[in-house]
Amino acid sequence: MMVLNKKMNRKAGPIDITLLVFMALALAGGTLLIFYLHGGYVSSKISDSRFLEETYIREGQMDFYVNEIMSRAIVNINDKNNPVPEFINNFEIELGKYKTNQSYVLSELVQLENISVDNVQFVDGKIIFLMNINLKQDFEDKFNVNYIYSKKFEENFVKFKKLQNSL
Amino acid sequence: MASKRSQIGSTLSWFTATIIIFFIMVLFLTVSVLDSARKKVTSGWDDVKLEQFNGNLNSQRTLFNLLDSSFEIDNVTMKVKDWLVLDLYNMEESKKSLIRENIKQRVLELVEVNGGKDCYAFQAVSGISQDPEELLKVTDLKGSGYVSDFISKSSIEFSSYYNPAIDLRGLRYASAAHGKLLDRATSIFLIRNTRINVFGVEEDYQKVKIKFYIGVC
Numbered sequence: 001m002m003v004l005n006k007k008m009n010r011k012a013g014p015i016d017i018t019l020l021v022f023m024a025l026a027l028a029g030g031t032l033l034i035f036y037l038h039g040g041y042v043s044s045k046i047s048d049s050r051f052l053e054e055t056y057i058r059e060g061q062m063d064f065y066v067n068e069i070m071s072r073a074i075v076n077i078n079d080k081n082n083p084v085p086e087f088i089n090n091f092e093i094e095l096g097k098y099k100t101n102q103s104y105v106l107s108e109l110v111q112l113e114n115i116s117v118d119n120v121q122f123v124d125g126k127i128i129f130l131m132n133i134n135l136k137q138d139f140e141d142k143f144n145v146n147y148i149y150s151k152k153f154e155e156n157f158v159k160f161k162k163l164q165n166s167l
Numbered sequence: 168m169a170s171k172r173s174q175i176g177s178t179l180s181w182f183t184a185t186i187i188i189f190f191i192m193v194l195f196l197t198v199s200v201l202d203s204a205r206k207k208v209t210s211g212w213d214d215v216k217l218e219q220f221n222g223n224l225n226s227q228r229t230l231f232n233l234l235d236s237s238f239e240i241d242n243v244t245m246k247v248k249d250w251l252v253l254d255l256y257n258m259e260e261s262k263k264s265l266i267r268e269n270i271k272q273r274v275l276e277l278v279e280v281n282g283g284k285d286c287y288a289f290q291a292v293s294g295i296s297q298d299p300e301e302l303l304k305v306t307d308l309k310g311s312g313y314v315s316d317f318i319s320k321s322s323i324e325f326s327s328y329y330n331p332a333i334d335l336r337g338l339r340y341a342s343a344a345h346g347k348l349l350d351r352a353t354s355i356f357l358i359r360n361t362r363i364n365v366f367g368v369e370e371d372y373q374k375v376k377i378k379f380y381i382g383v384c
């Protein structure tokens with residue numbers, strides 16, 4: 001029995017060294033596992049206010065064009081009691097003037113086509129035009145901005161009509 | 168003797184362990200490098216230069232204020248945007264000059280408000296949808312004289328580099344500097360209520376393209 005134990009001990013290595021090797025292996029393996037699992041947090045998402053500045057500029061252009069179209073669309077309205085249908089008709093005509101070679105000077109203006117009575121209200125002598133506008137921009141196929149905003153445009157119809165009659 | 172034997176055994180164990188640990192470290196390093204290379208976010212070709220997307224919000228806001236301001240010529244008071252949709256091509260040069268000076272005066276007032284150090288450039292071209300510079304590039308030599316004459320008659324233009332008393336060398340520099348300011352400009356279209364231009368009747372309504380810049384020189 002003693003002889004057998006001696007033979008076995010001779011083959012067995014020291015426990016501390018074996019432990020050291022396995023702990024080094026565990027440490028390296030664990031670290032690699034953490035790298036692999038949490039590597040996704042290294043994101044390629046880039047946030048920069050300059051992307052939005054470009055979008056705000058387009059928003060400014062869009063608002064400017066809508067205000068211009070509205071101020072022109074109310075000029076030839078005859079029915080003072082129910083100006084909405086005439087306004088919609090005039091709006092579409094004025095919008096068409098912003099086309100060059102079948103495309104609009106600002107591509108987002110296409111969203112103003114086919115506006116309906118749901119978008120336009122006549123309240124207290126004012127024509128109110130409500131619209132959800134979506135501005136999309138791609139930057140070299142790498143980044144894109146999708147900016148949606150709701151806007152209420154107003155034109156004082158009664159005041160304008162009084163001014164027109166006094167001239 | 169027994170101690171020596173145990174020392175040899177221990178050394179051999181450490182030797183083996185060192186080799187194993189060395190290979191573990193090499194393996195760790197290799198896998199780490201390969202893993203990090205796979206997750207590279209940017210390099211060389213992938214660069215995006217944001218400067219080219221950098222708009223000019225301040226110029227745009229100032230331009231909208233400018234277009235809504237009014238001035239009077241020959242007892243007629245109109246907003247700037249209404250003066251600019253008049254027939255510039257057939258307008259008398261003296262009247263066009265008055266419009267230019269009035270707009271410039273308002274721009275100078277805005278420059279003063281900002282501390283007086285800003286540069287500015289303004290260009291309003293009526294009746295052509297392309298940039299005047301681009302149009303001149305694609306026009307052949309025979310037609311370029313006519314096109315440049317058309318552009319000059321149909322436009323109102325000024326900038327902080329403009330000086331009537333400038334010599335030819337200075338003019339070239341001023342023209343280049345003016346062009347650089349316009350490259351950084353914001354733009355907007357005004358609609359003229361006509362389809363008739365000097366070339367006849369067009370399908371589309373005529374537009375006035377306005378480019379404006381105010382900011383650092």
